[in-house]
Amino acid sequence: xxxxxxxxxxxxxxxxxxxxxATLGFLLKPTYFEQGLAPDSKIFLREATAAKLLAAxxxxxxxxxxxxWDAYRSRDVQNSVYQRYWKELKxxxxxxxxxxxxxxxxxxxxxxxxxxxxPPHATGGTVDLTIVDSAGVELDMGTEYDFFGAEAAPFFYxxxxxxxxxxxxxxxLRAAMEAQGFTLEQDExxxxxxxxxxxxxxxxxxxxxxxxxxxxFFPVA
Numbered sequence: 001x002x003x004x005x006x007x008x009x010x011x012x013x014x015x016x017x018x019x020x021x022a023t024l025g026f027l028l029k030p031t032y033f034e035q036g037l038a039p040d041s042k043i044f045l046r047e048a049t050a051a052k053l054l055a056a057x058x059x060x061x062x063x064x065x066x067x068x069w070d071a072y073r074s075r076d077v078q079n080s081v082y083q084r085y086w087k088e089l090k091x092x093x094x095x096x097x098x099x100x101x102x103x104x105x106x107x108x109x110x111x112x113x114x115x116x117x118x119p120p121h122a123t124g125g126t127v128d129l130t131i132v133d134s135a136g137v138e139l140d141m142g143t144e145y146d147f148f149g150a151e152a153a154p155f156f157y158x159x160x161x162x163x164x165x166x167x168x169x170x171x172x173l174r175a176a177m178e179a180q181g182f183t184l185e186q187d188e189x190x191x192x193x194x195x196x197x198x199x200x201x202x203x204x205x206x207x208x209x210x211x212x213x214x215x216x217f218f219p220v221a
Contacts, residue, residue, distance in 0.1 A: 007117045009197040010207040017217045018044040018072055018124045024054060027132065031069045031145065037080040044072040044218065046124040046210060049194045052180040053127060059176050063134040069145050069190070070128040072213055073121035079112035085148065107187055108148045118197065123210040124217070125195040128188075131173055141173070142166030145190055154189040 021043045022028055032038040045053065057066045073081075085105050090096070096104070102111075110119040120126040131139045142163050143151050150156060154170055157163040170189050177192045178184065183202040185191035193199040195210035 006197040006201045009200045011211040012207045013211040014209040027067045038077045056176040056180045067132045068129045072124040075112045078119045082109045118212045123196040124213045125210040128190045139169040140166045
């Protein structure tokens, strides 16, 4: 089974609510809100996933912590990200047809409105993050967040034996997250999954327990 087949994984939704990560003391930078692609600056994650994220952060060397860019993402926000990337690629490759654009985009951004595919971020079990020092300065990871190129692959610099500092920092991030059961995205060093179909496929689990986040999963205002 290939990664694209994650949609075939059974979902046994456990109904777990999402929590506002600001209430747990995380350093947040709601990137898509700041870029005008999301209507809300709050960043939500499933409750158990957030607890695992806290444990992963606690395992980092003294003075280091996580900076979180994104977690739960509605399909509408997913569409905004998708359409922006579509326009960027179309401008960069004006000779590409629609199928070429779809194939290239899908490597980094899941199509938003396919009825048989839940974008991983829509489950509340996916988080995009990095590590910062005590002054809040991001550690060198080799690329910026949402750099859609080959260098964003987690093991790129290990394979090509370049950027040793970025290589070491990526290893540290992976080790902290994987120790808590998160799985790694193959094309994005910043992206980790837990509980959803992608996580189940990569972990060899028989089912996922996070489906798409429903309105009643959010905390009561």
